[in-house]
Amino acid sequence: MTTTTANQPSVLDALAEVLKQRRHASAEDSYVASLHHKGLNKILEKIGEEATETLLAAKDAEHGGAPERKALIAETADLWFHSLVMLSHLELDHQCVLDELARRFGISGHDEKASRTQ
Numbered sequence: 001m002t003t004t005t006a007n008q009p010s011v012l013d014a015l016a017e018v019l020k021q022r023r024h025a026s027a028e029d030s031y032v033a034s035l036h037h038k039g040l041n042k043i044l045e046k047i048g049e050e051a052t053e054t055l056l057a058a059k060d061a062e063h064g065g066a067p068e069r070k071a072l073i074a075e076t077a078d079l080w081f082h083s084l085v086m087l088s089h090l091e092l093d094h095q096c097v098l099d100e101l102a103r104r105f106g107i108s109g110h111d112e113k114a115s116r117t118q
Contacts, residue, residue: 012084012094019088035085043086050079 009017018032025033035043057072087094 012098015081015084016088016094019084023088032085032088035082036089040086040089043082043089046082047079047086050075050082054079 022030022032023036027034027037035046054072054075057068057075061068061072084094087097
């Protein structure tokens, strides 16, 4: 488990634990459980919705002020959250994504992309 200062779990680790706990909860008691009960397609639909909202918020934030930037942060958080729900649904840990990002660190984006197409 990744930790922050004073041995507190990272936000991602803490959230992953909550998602794991709520995965099999009652759909009436938990939004996360309701998504899991509806299945992967519903989760993917939410990711698509949040991605679109994030794109629109980014366009507004480009020339906007603090409120538009705050909205972009909120929409990005929603996108990340639903992506974490997807990973949880597929029984994948967010650490795998962080490990992949770490693997790519220091590698040219052009080189990394070219290595995936070979």
